[in-house]
Amino acid sequence: MIQNLEKIKVENTSVWGFEHAMRGMRNPMNSWERTDTVEDGDTFAFVGDNDMKLAQNLIKAGPEHRKYLRMIHVAADFMLPRYIWSEFDTYHFNTQNSCSTMHKLLNNKEPISLEQFVYSDTIDILMGDIVDRLNDMRNKYLIEKAAGNSEAMNDLIEIAKQLLPEGFLQLRTRDTNYEELRNVYRQRKNHRLHREWGVICQWIESLPYAKELLIS
Numbered sequence: 524m525i526q527n528l529e530k531i532k533v534e535n536t537s538v539w540g541f542e543h544a545m546r547g548m549r550n551p552m553n554s555w556e557r558t559d560t561v562e563d564g565d566t567f568a569f570v571g572d573n574d575m576k577l578a579q580n581l582i583k584a585g586p587e588h589r590k591y592l593r594m595i596h597v598a599a600d601f602m603l604p605r606y607i608w609s610e611f612d613t614y615h616f617n618t619q620n621s622c623s624t625m626h627k628l629l630n631n632k633e634p635i636s637l638e639q640f641v642y643s644d645t646i647d648i649l650m651g652d653i654v655d656r657l658n659d660m661r662n663k664y665l666i667e668k669a670a671g672n673s674e675a676m677n678d679l680i681e682i683a684k685q686l687l688p689e690g691f692l693q694l695r696t697r698d699t700n701y702e703e704l705r706n707v708y709r710q711r712k713n714h715r716l717h718r719e720w721g722v723i724c725q726w727i728e729s730l731p732y733a734k735e736l737l738i739s
Contacts (some may be wrong), residue, residue, distance in 0.1 A: 525641060525643055525718060526640070526641065527637075527640060527641050527642070527692070528645070528718055528719070530602060530638070530692055531602060531604070531641065531722045531724065532601075532602050532672050532722065533599050533600070533601050533726040534599065535598075535599055535600045535696075536598070536599040536730075537598045537599070538595070538596070538597050538730060538731055539596055540595045540700075540709065541595055541731070541732075542560055542568040542570040543594060544592070544594035545558060545560040545574045545591070546560075546569060547718055548577060548578060548581065548591040549599075549739060551576075554577075557573045558571070558573065559571025559572065559574055560574045563591045570732060575732075578735070579599075579735060579736075589702065590702075592700065592705060592736065593700045594700070594738075595700055595736075596700050597699050597700060597730065598697065598698045598699070599699075599726075600696050600697075601723075602693075602694050603613065603692070603693065603695070603698055603719070604690045604691060604692055604693070604719065605687075605691050605693055606690065606708045606716075608695065609689075610711075611707070611723075614703045614706055614707050615697075615699075615703070618697075618698045619695045619698065621696075622695070623696070624683075624684055624687065624691075624695045625684070628657075628661075628680065628683055628684065629657075629660060629664040629665075629680060629683055630664065630665075630668065631661070631681060634661065635661060636654065637650060637651065637654055639691060639692050640654075640690040640692065641719070642687060642688065642690045650690075653686060653688060656686060657683055657686060657687070658735065660679050660682060660686075660692070661683075663675075664680070667679065679713075701730075701737060704727050704730070704737055705736070705738075707723065707724075707727065708727045708737055709722070
């Protein structure tokens with residue numbers, strides 16, 4: 524059994540750019556008079572039948588024709604283990620800000636705990652030993668910090684990062700787009716790490732016009 528899978532989540536989602544994406548999609552053929560997408564506030568738009576038909580035809584024509592998908596932006600907070608982040612970054616086109624292991628792994632108010640990791644219960648004992656070792660280094664780090672010994676602090680951080688398991692949960696706020704998420708869904712929905720990637724794929728399915736633009 525995998526521990527702490529319920530801690531994998533996607534929150535605080537924002538989606539914007541439909542109106543200008545649909546407008547720009549029509550530039551190559553100067554067909555703006557056929558557009559029927561209607562803005563709804565500052566961040567969303569209702570895509571009309573004419574625009575949706577063209578949008579789906581461009582998707583079928585291939586990535587060089589569906590560039591408009593890169594103009595539909597999505598930002599969200601992702602809590603994922605580092606072994607999923609290393610795969611997710613394969614698709615990354617834009618910007619992200621992550622919680623820093625360099626600055627906060629040892630320099631934190633609370634001790635490191637098993638709840639901060641996704642791991643198999645077959646390695647419970649090993650994970651417990653690693654967490655104990657990381658907390659030993661944390662205690663030493665705080666002592667060296669109080670003494671103003673930056674060299675010793677840096678050494679401890681380097682060792683801790685080398686020891687840190689890939690199951691460590693890390694929060695990142697990521698700016699992505701519909702083209703990237705379409706690729707993620709198509710390539711990861713049946714992945715061997717389906718329990719982890721399934722959270723992201725279900726979130727993608729919940730996005731506006733996902734059925735028409737992302738998972739078709």
